[in-house]
Amino acid sequence: MKIQSSNLRFMIIIIFLLIFLPTGFTQNTQNTVQHSYFTYQETSAQPNLTGTQPHILHIDHYNDNSGTAVVRIARINYYNYVTENYCYEQRLLLRVIQKNGSVIPINYENATEIQDINYCYISSAHKNPLNVYSLFDQYILVTYTHATNTSDAKTYVDRGMVFDWDGNIISKLEFGPSYLSPGTNWYPNEFIVNNITPKNGFLRFSAETDYFKWSQYG
Numbered sequence: 001m002k003i004q005s006s007n008l009r010f011m012i013i014i015i016f017l018l019i020f021l022p023t024g025f026t027q028n029t030q031n032t033v034q035h036s037y038f039t040y041q042e043t044s045a046q047p048n049l050t051g052t053q054p055h056i057l058h059i060d061h062y063n064d065n066s067g068t069a070v071v072r073i074a075r076i077n078y079y080n081y082v083t084e085n086y087c088y089e090q091r092l093l094l095r096v097i098q099k100n101g102s103v104i105p106i107n108y109e110n111a112t113e114i115q116d117i118n119y120c121y122i123s124s125a126h127k128n129p130l131n132v133y134s135l136f137d138q139y140i141l142v143t144y145t146h147a148t149n150t151s152d153a154k155t156y157v158d159r160g161m162v163f164d165w166d167g168n169i170i171s172k173l174e175f176g177p178s179y180l181s182p183g184t185n186w187y188p189n190e191f192i193v194n195n196i197t198p199k200n201g202f203l204r205f206s207a208e209t210d211y212f213k214w215s216q217y218g
Helices: 008-032
Strands: 002-005 055-061 069-074 076-080 085-088 092-097 103-108 131-134 139-147 156-164 169-177 191-194 202-207 212-217
Touching: 055 131, 069 131, 092 139, 131 191, 169 202
Parallel strands: none
Antiparallel strands: 002 212, 055 069, 069 092, 076 085, 092 103, 131 139, 139 156, 156 169, 191 202, 202 212
16 A cells, blocks of 8 residues: 655665665675575476577565565566667566575466566667566565556556565556656666565655655555
8 A cells, every 4th residue: 555655865875875874884894794605407398488598587585584585587588689688588477585595486477467578678778678576474575567558658657566475466556657757768766675574565756747656554
């Protein structure tokens, strides 16, 4: 549920904090970081695989000191020489990796909801329309764009779904029309951070036609 919105001034303050606070924090803790290695073999018998090796597109960690990470993997489908961007197989593949080395697979393949427009990088900045965020406990937020007509960017709407580790859809969200720049070109943009108390929701920053907007969901 959306519970609050504001303007550019607040966003500037938040960006300032996000840029400068982590720097000192990292400097004070860099000598205490621990890491380990493990091996996991990705297998699948599904017929529409491209045959290419999976790539890691994104890794996100839970902010609860559990050491659990959510990894998005994907296989390249083809390279678009017109846009100079890669397009990936049309399925959402998430892997929850726990500290003990166990891996929980989450696969979502509803191409009607998460359409093909979400599986290609956009523009020279290589923007990814499909994003994954770890929330709290066993919940994962996936954001994407849905279109009434994928050939008409004016019909694009930003959406989200919350999954649990069993792959169940817990909640569906609609954030509003996608950002078009300078008015007709689709340019995915968002910045999402958890509330300082993750169970209270998350903040989403996005661009509008002539201003920035932040919204809180919980």
